Amino acid sequence: MRITTLTPATARDLLRRAHPSRRRQEETVQSYALAMRDGFWVTNGLPVIISRTGVLLDGMQRLAACAESGIPLRTYLAENVADDAYHTIDQHRRRSLAALLKQDGHTRHHLLASLLQRLAEYDADALGRPHAGPSAWVRLTRMLSTCPEIEAALTASLARASSPLPEAARSTLIFMGRQSDPELTERLLDVLETPGQFPAHEPGLLLLQELQRDRAAASWERPLALAIKTLNAMLAGKRLRGLSWNNRATRGKPPEAFPCLLGYQGLTALAPSPEEGAAVPDGQHWQMEIIDSAVAKRYLAKGGQTRQPIPAHVQALASDIQRGRWMLNAQPICFSASGRLLNGMHRLLAVIAADGRIRTPVVRGLPEEAGPSYDTQPKRIAAAESLAGDFGDQGLATAMANLFWRYERRTDHTQYKRAGAAEIREILTQHPRLIELRSFARRMVEYGRSSVMGYGAYVMEREDPGTAEIFLKALSTGADLGQGHPILALRNTLQRLRREGASQPDQLATLLAGWRRYRSHPAAQQDRKRQASPQGSGTRRGG
Known part of the structure; x- marks a missing residue:
């Protein structure tokens, strides 16, 4: 692993070699690009990861932002990483801005995080619009400080x-x-609280009427838009004759833009220039280490990770360590220049819980402000690769493997509710038929969740392959099912449960109960005989 600067041209070249399962996340790319353009990007120790065969395993969003912004990316680069380490990357639990503010000692972290996001969205002209993109947390936390x-x-x-x-x-x-x-801002707020002390032409009184009319509404966008319009009138010394704001298109008219407050220049005007805080400090270095429980305890004692750990996540990682599923994937344990632990708490806790040891890179000397930059992307879907290479619909295969794990591997002492990435890969590698059943599962979505139908079919095939073939074909097509046939009754029951939004366990229990009733029903014996008969394939199945 080494630290280097990747040019936009190099970034575009690496993106052409991205793992086929990776997808560009537009909001993340735009957030990163904004941070790069504004000079708020920090080197946080997480590397761009290239496999032994030259495949880009991690770093797509950062590289896309580099290419789009035209700003060179200073980053760690890890090469010659095992290709099958892909499924172990980004298996964190996504952090929130509120959690990061709590970690920094802010008591009203949830409210403060929401305020920061609103101010950033206002600057980006995104207030009042759905699907507003996220702002870079490093930039927001630096502005707050x-x-x-x-x-x-x-x-x-x-x-x-x-x-x-x-x-x-x-x-x-x-x-x-x-x-x-x-002064005018305080006056407006005073009018809203003590309206009787102000003259009838006061603009704030009109705002108060609108707020009282919309008292039951849960939205804050419209009250803020109306308040800004009211304050603008006060700033301009004008009387308000009416007050409205509509962010929906009506009768061919486009939605009204969110109002701009006169004289307000935005967060950027108050923020420090990038030169004041964005420089990468000297003294960064990394080394490969063997971390056992004693070392993990020592590293955790350094402090810095005040967020609450997630016990289920720790247990899942510990299980991987104990069962030999842990893989070196180049994602490091990260420390700041002051020695504060920035990233890696769950892995260290897992080492202690497993009383095991892992080999992993450790990066030291990182800037303090790198803290908010970790675990901001969603958890990566874990899946295996088929013998023929990558396969589509990995989300469904993962969901089916999760059901396998839940009903066939999970113990009463297991705290985590979903299988870890290594467990998913192991299950799909050992039971490739789950992958092959994806198309059947999708066809059966009318009768239950695809994951339920796929895993249920796999259970049936293991119990009785010949009868399962007859059962699944009849369940899928409904052809030649006579009145009173158990499969016909099951089809109707599954469709009803689907319409009622029955839970995944209820759907699976009903499916497998119907299968087992069919196996002991006289109709099953008749269907097997008919299947074996050369003339029987087109005859009607009786009840």
Whole structure:
């Protein structure tokens, strides 16, 4: 592993070699590209990973952002990693901005995270629009550390708990309004709380009427938009004759844009320049280490990881270590320049729980602000590769393998609810028929979840291959099923459960119970005889 700078051209070349299962995540790419353009990108120790055969195993979103932004990417690069390590990468539990703020000691972390996101979305002209992309957490946390006005606005908002303006709109308005005109902002909030003390032409009274009319609404976007329009009128010294905002298209008219507050220049105007905090410190280094329980305890004692661990995730990793499924995948344990543990808590806890040892890279000397950059992407789907290479519909194969694990491997002492990546791969490798049953499972979606139908079919084939072939064909087609035939009754029951939204366990229990009733039913013997008869394939199945 080495640290290097990848040019946009190199990034595009590596993207052409991406693992076929990887997909571009547009919101993540745009978030990364924004951080790169604004100079807030930090080297956090996580490498771009290339396999022994030259396949890009990890780093697609970062490389796509590099190519799109035109900004060279300074990163660690790990090469010659085992190709089958792909399924072990990004098996974390996704972190939240609120959890990161809590880790940094902020007591009102949930409210503060929401305020930061709203302010960032306002800057990106994304408020009031669905599917707004996420902002780079490194950028937001750095702004919070250098702009105490953000937390002060939240404190001021919570002090006005009796205000009819929802808190989400109130804290946002207070922060923005204080950058524009603090006195008029306070006046508007006072009008909403004590309307009787102000003249009838006060703009805030019209806002109060609208808020009272929409009191039952749960949204905060419209109250904030109306509040900004009201404050704009006050800033311009105008009287309001009406107040409205509609973000939906009506009668051919496009939706109304979210209003801009006069005099507010956005978070960027208050943030430090990239040169003040984004430089990569000297002294970064990495080494391969063998970590046992004693070392893991020592590393955890260094502090920095104040978020609560997820016991089920720790247990899943510990199970992989104990059963020899742990794989070296180049994702390192990360420490800051001050020695603070930035990333790797669950792996270290798993080593202790398993009383085992793992071989893994360890990176030290990283910038302190790298903390918010870890585990921001969704957990990667775990799947195996077929003998012929990669296969489609890996999500379904993984879901079927999870059912196999739940009903055939999970013990009463297992805390985690889903199989780990290594377990999924092991199951699909040892039971490739699960992969082959994907098409049947998809065809049967009318009768149950595809994962249920696929795993159920696999159970039947193992119990009685010949009868299962007859049963599954009849269940799929419904052809030649006479009145009272048990498969016909099962089809009707499964369709009813599907319409009622029955749970996965209920669907599976009904399917397998119907299968076992059929095996002991006289119709099964008749169907087997008919199947064996050269003339019997087209005759009607009786009840």
